[in-house]
Amino acid sequence: MKVAIIGGSGFVGTRLIDLLASTGHDLLNIDKNISEKHSEITVIGNVMNKDLLISQLQGVELVVLLAAEHRDDVTPVSLYYDINVQGMKNTLEAMESIGIKRIVFTSSVAVYGLDKSNPDESFPADPFNHYGKSKWEAEQVLQEWYKEHNDWNVNIVRPTVIFGEGNRGNVYNLLNQIATGKFMMIGNGNNQKSMSYIRNVIAFIKFLIEEKNNGYNVYNYVDKPDFTTNDLVHHTSDILNKGIPTTHIPYWLGMLGGYGFDMLAWISGKKLNISSVRVKKFCAVTQYDSTKAMSSGFIPPYTMEEGLKNMLKEEFVR
Template identity: 45%
Template sequence: MLAIIGGSGFIGTRLSNQLKESNIPFKIIDIEKSSAFPDHWFYGDVTDPESLIKPLEDSDIIINLAAKHKDNVYPTSLYYDVNVEGARHICDAATKAGVKYIVFTSSVAVYGFVEKETGEDGQYKPFNDYGKSKLEAEYIYDAWQLNGSDRTLVTIRPTVVFGENNRGNVFNLFRQIASGRFLMIGNGKNQKSMAYVENIASFINFSTTLSSGRHVFNYVDKPDYNMDNLTDIICNAMNKKKSNIHIPYALGLLGGYFFDFLAKISGKEFPISSIRIKKFCARTQFKSDNINKTDFKPPVSLEKGIANTVLYEFMKK
């Protein structure tokens, strides 16, 4: 029995679809009831360790997808309450339930901004509380794996994940490009590693079949597109003309700081911020040497995943 903690969300729902199609038994443990699989749902809160004990009964493998991950979580202590203390609580609950196999979805944010294509041996330089809290959580899971016999830990560090029904930063970017009003900030040559939700869910499923011990994987769908390439793919999929207007990075960043100021004084959230401008213009290029050593093959090409997403989200029905 697979127990998916945080399984009511975006990736968890896609993973649950795959498990159901393959007749693999699973349960969802989440603070939010699963709208897609209500009959598989059990209440559980990673910040409340007692709430995890009963739902984990009869589980063989824990998959932890629960996280605070948005750019603007406030107070920032919530990153550590959920991501770090949550990891500690899950490990304690796993020990009590006799579960010896955990799959943890971390993030490439543990590497911070990278200057070259970075594999699993990359240096840790998280630049924000999300990345720092994910790295601290990894250390907790590592200790759990080392301190017990025959325990298996799979740590997966996905790059940015996108797909149908997601409303994160990539959705906002795709929406702007699809609208025909997109203005490129910078020269558009910065490469971006991405992961399509169907593929990352498939890899998580694959990761439940590994041998005992500790395994670490970056997850990224190749090839890496730069921002100009990405704009071309979206415009071609929607049969729209591409805008060739570029805004200098310094000017775009200044606009980001302006919206930071507005957000601070108004208490409102805006789609533009300095950190999002920095992320947009940064090179975020990763590789997975360790996945290349396995026989895993993503079921959907990255270009097809991008086209699937924009046609589903933005074409008039």
């Protein structure tokens, strides 16, 4: 089918395009940035330009909405709501105007908030930051839309933190610190961290496109088993075949340092890699239930250990 990916020039989108193209789908990428790998199918645009969406989505049968503001330090904070919420409204209105009735939306487990008890899809939303709040508002827009458009097919994926080869996000930064011996453990390291391997995430999105073409469906996406931070250090040590010393510092001291970096960022006007929000997220239990996705008929092509090994060997073995 003809599939439009909105926001397909980033980490997830680039790999999703590769996978869908390999199985014969006709693809279009709409993104504010040109895709280095898929420039021939990329149109420069964004979700704030509804007229462009209407003109470019002609003939499309399904939309995958990846576009989002997702960093912890986006300024002004109104951008989260402009892109993540108003962008959803613009996309739905553009789709309706030309008769597209299928959408896959990548939301986030951030809608649940921090330190929750293994929430499944029925768990109440309680986001703690603007990213999570804006993703939840976007989901609410979809919920209200479906009430008046129940002949549509809506699939929502709430992935946890995504890692994999080529990623330069929080998991990469953590593994890089562990691999280079510069890692300092904040807290006891027993907090569990649900994670998702990129090749499994895109395979699940492909599964939804090809197999789940009816109704309104919401899925957490998590690859199991959940690792603790101590587990990550242990597996990294084994895979790289090196002893990795760790220094533990108390949580309160880590948060104090985070606030210090917040102040430094405010004074300097620069975005720094350390902040109180990132310390809080690092030490939080981020464990989520993925029973629904794993009982949907989808089989992840890779285990967590395989995904971690693939990433570590590509990024850190020379």
